[in-house]
Amino acid sequence: MLEQSQTRVLTCIQCGKCTGGCPEAGKTPFNIRMLVRKRQFKSSIDENIPWYCTSCGACTIRCPRDVKPSEMIIEMRSSFVEDGDIPVSIQKALENTSVQRNPWGRSRAKRGAWVEKLGFEVPHVSETTSKRLLFTCCIQAYDPRCMVIPVNVATILNKGGLEFGILGEEEACCGNEIRRIGESGLFEELQEENIAAFKEYGVQEIITLSPHCMNTLKKEYGELGIKVTHYTEIVAEMIKEGKIVPKAPYAKKVIYHDPCFLGKQNGIFDEPRSILKAIDGLELLEFSRSRETSLCCEGGGGRMFCEVETTYQRNSEVRVIEAIEKGAEVMATSCPFCVMTLEDPATEKGLAVKELSEILMEVI
Amino acid sequence: MSYALIIAEVRRGVFEERNLDTLGICALLGKETVLLMPDKPYTFNENMYDTIIKAKTEEEVFLNPLNIAGIIEQVISARGKPDFIILTHSSSGSESAVYMAGLFSLPVVTDVSGYDKERNIFFKSYYSDKIFGEFKSSQEGTCILTVRSGSFKEFVGEKASAPKVEFIENVSVSEARTFVEYVEEEKTDIDITKAEFLLSVGRGIGNKDEIPDYEALAGLLKAVLSGSRPVIDKLWLPKARQVGTSGKTVKPKVYLAMGISGAFQHIAGMKDSDCIIAVNKDAEAPIFQYAHFGIVADIHKVRDKLKNILAG
Amino acid sequence: MNLLVFTKRVPATQEEELRIVDDGKAVDLSKVPFKVNDWDNYAVEEAVQIAEKTGGTVTAISIGDKESDEVLRRAIAMGAKDGFLIEKEEILHDPGVRAALVNNFLKKEGIAYDAIFTGVQSEDDQFAAVGGILAAKLGIPYASMVIGIDAVEKDHLIARRELEGGLQERVKITSPCVLAIQSGINEPRYVSIMGIRKASKVERKTYKGADYSENANNSIEVVRWVYPPKKGAATMLTGELDEVCKQLLGVLKEKGVYQ
16 A cells, blocks of 8 residues: 655655645635645645545646645545544445445445346356456446446456456455545455455455456556456457458537546557447547646545535536537546446536447447 | 233334334234333324333333333333343334343343244344344243334234223333434534435436426435435535545435436445435436435426325 | 443345245244344434433443344443343344343343333334334333434433324423434444454453343234235336326325325
């Protein structure tokens, strides 16, 4: 785990690059540069403020002094967590995760139930020769809207002839959001539980469906000797090799929204685009803020479970408005949280939001 | 003689409707019904009971478990032990029932919602109502029951003759617990998690101008108005009224959802409500999968019609 | 004020599909995760808050198998001074037995207290009975559905009880007493995993349930377990608008939310 320390905070020169890139700055009371300043002087802060952070990581990426402001936020939240004084909806998500190993508190026993929607059998990872694991992710295992993502990706990988297995009810929440909420003890529990399962079944490779899972499995689980990828990397390669062939045309203008945890935090910009470009008739559009500067949808860092105090125009709405102005008919993305946050204003304004696999399923 | 002693649930001069359920189970049990109540004027059909014993005391004294036990001792010394002592599964009913069970060392089964006469078995819900236990008393003698509201009222009927009325003259009053006053729940700061009846509106209401009409409907129904995320996001309702994962988790007795399609995050915040009623124009809306009752209709028309009926 | 508070480890069945096994003799809970009983969580929080205010201590007590130590650790993490486990392997379905065990335990061990808190009911058996039976056996006053404690005095408390339809009653109750705490009385603090780990260092005492079984005999028994009648799809109210609305009002009346 990354360690944030007072010495790091003290190196801050208050240049404001963090605030300059922050998706919450200006429109909410959240001012990351100011928070770092207050931290330098150890002065008190309004306890509601740290919960605005979406953990998009822009501040940490842009910081010229490596202060890691987004990690400082996690530390601040940690002290609220240890004091037991956190927003009720966040508390609920943590307690649910503690009991059922997913923040929604759905039955752990039903975590693998999504495979019933497939037309073929998916083995337990221990029964595969490749020991290649498809890591489902909580929201995609339970939410009917997001469940299409594992169903689609499993179908696509299967078509491409790639062997993989699942952990089913033995998979626990990856803990990416839990760590960012500041519950480090629970994060460690989840991490230990998942690592124990990976080791027991000799997992060699993990294909993740959510960029959030990928991020933590890849960067925060320590050295496991397991290759962790996002499915778009695998599928882009399979298309290149001709193992998956998009046959049908898709004559639509599609704009691609980079998820923060896939794009700016993990540098996966080209693979999703190469998949879209391989589709006949599809015209790929770009946002004015794309790739490294993509505007956060505000679904990360615990914000899926917590409503902030103030009301303002949501970034998802800003995104939808721009997409429509650019003439897009479909907004594509590759993260379940982005789908959830973007779809709300999009439906209202008559724009379709699709996870990449949904478009792919229509053409192969 | 074999009889069942029914402890009336009364409150501020009202003989509660739930008393029909305690009477109903007596009809199934086939016991002579003896009703015990405070000697105050209450409006109800006395002819449904064989005997009515009126204790000359204040209602608040009667509703106190420490006092009711003494009153029952007097009944028993006069009539012998009943086969059953039956109360409503209400705040005061269950409180008195279990205290008596401890005091008289009697078996107690609470929240009874069914009875199998042939096998002499009481049904009681377990594990979030997912399983029922078939219970019976393992000893001879009196058994105490509290019954779930709405479970037995269909079995009540009138007796051939008017009830015998008896009185208990002297009731001793405990000093260990005394009634101070009634308090109406504060209405200023609305807490949707504490409401028994929520009228919840979603994106389907269309625009902000519709809100006052739904507020009016909620007022007529004595319901509290809440909303799903889109409604809150657009500032049509304040944040404190939001139901869902990122808002509040609610478990009212009735959740009336109008124009809410039932997004996963919303469902997570209300699915444990006792009764969910969904009104939506889209018959395919996911909320119907979780609802107990559904109406496929234009929500504004339903609203206006309800307001009409309620006002008229 | 020194308080005893009861806390129970219960199966989290809300989301589970439960199976009845052994010809109706048992419910399979082997795959179900366990948690603290929600009402007890409120009771512990209330006890801790009162102890903090009045300068007393809180002792958490649980009846159950060894695993129930988990809810004691949790209570300690919330602010309880110590925890006692009355160990009992089998599930006790008669609240009278639980109350008798506790009654014997408190008397035999000579445990002093100013008040005993329980949750109104437990999520698994929904009996809402142990507190009241115990109070009667101890010969002390009882109040259930306590949704507020307005005053804590030397020899009494003022408690607010939740009644029906948004009404509450304020009662004066002498101490020692048993109060059954209703959910919503407070906002229980979050207990972090780190907090629970720290609490593990506080010693908890274990007592054998068998040593306190005098007169703790079953007075009721479960003959078998059955599934409730299946809840089908939503009952659709159909017909003319006027008709549909009247049906809707009928449902509201039946559920007791509209007169």
